[in-house]
Amino acid sequence: MRFLLRLKHWQLFFLTWGTPIAIDIYSFSNPGLLIKLFPLIMTVFSITLLGWIWAISTELSKLTPKEDQLNINRFKLIFSVPIIYIMGINLFLLFPDSLKFLETILFSVALIPIHIISLFGILYGCRFAGRAIKTIELGRIATDIESRREYGQIAVSFIGIWTLQPKLNKIVAH
Numbered sequence: 001m002r003f004l005l006r007l008k009h010w011q012l013f014f015l016t017w018g019t020p021i022a023i024d025i026y027s028f029s030n031p032g033l034l035i036k037l038f039p040l041i042m043t044v045f046s047i048t049l050l051g052w053i054w055a056i057s058t059e060l061s062k063l064t065p066k067e068d069q070l071n072i073n074r075f076k077l078i079f080s081v082p083i084i085y086i087m088g089i090n091l092f093l094l095f096p097d098s099l100k101f102l103e104t105i106l107f108s109v110a111l112i113p114i115h116i117i118s119l120f121g122i123l124y125g126c127r128f129a130g131r132a133i134k135t136i137e138l139g140r141i142a143t144d145i146e147s148r149r150e151y152g153q154i155a156v157s158f159i160g161i162w163t164l165q166p167k168l169n170k171i172v173a174h
Contacts, residue, residue, distance in 0.1 A: 001055035004048070005172045009165035016048045017158060039093035046086045049157055053125045054079065056154070056168065060132040063171070070131060070141065079125040082118035126154040133164065136171055 004012065020041040027034040057079070061072045127144070130151030134142035144151075153160030 001051045002059050002172070004052045004055045005059055005168050007165070008169070009162050012048070012052065012165050013161045016045060016052070016161060020045050039090055042086075042093065043090045046090065050079075050083055050086065050122075050125075052157075052161075053122075053129050053154060054083075056129040057125065057132050060129075060136050060171065064132075064135055070128065070135065075125065075128045078121050079128070080121075082121040082125070085114055085118040123155065127151050129154050133167070133171075 007015075023037050023041055024034065027037060057075050058072060061070055061075075064070070127147075130147040130149075130153075131142050131144070133150045134147035138146065150160075150164065153163050
């Protein structure tokens with residue numbers, strides 16, 4: 001996923017947000033087509049955005065000195081939960097007929113806690129990536145207060161891609 005850190009901000013924005021918006025506009029007059037393309041839109045968006053957060057966290061942690069490294073193994077464990085969950089939902093959307101067994105009451109009851117856990121996993125991933133960026137900039141482990149701007153920009157990826165990606169290009173280039 002390192003290649004995501006080398007993309008220009010507009011390229012990453014187009015992959016993450018532009019493609020889904022373009023497909024949405026294209027299929028505006030045909031809602032049936034939009035429903036068929038929605039799993040593809042979700043998959044592209046999810047892989048790109050979660051891959052970007054994963055790449056920031058894993059690649060930048062390699063650039064920090066040993067004594068200043070954040071706990072990358074905890075990040076990988078926690079952030080894997082939403083990745084697996086979202087890819088599972090995307091598979092369900094792509095192949096709804098072959099996964100009829102998931103439509104049980106047990107699955108419906110389990111869906112809400114898994115969804116909430118995934119939400120916290122995504123927020124943790126955004127926090128970790130923000131701290132990784134700030135840690136590289138400061139040359140020491142950044143506190144949560146010091147990295148709150150980066151965290152917010154990653155959490156609101158629509159803005160964060162435009163503001164953080166040029167900074168990430170410079171960090172990765174060195």
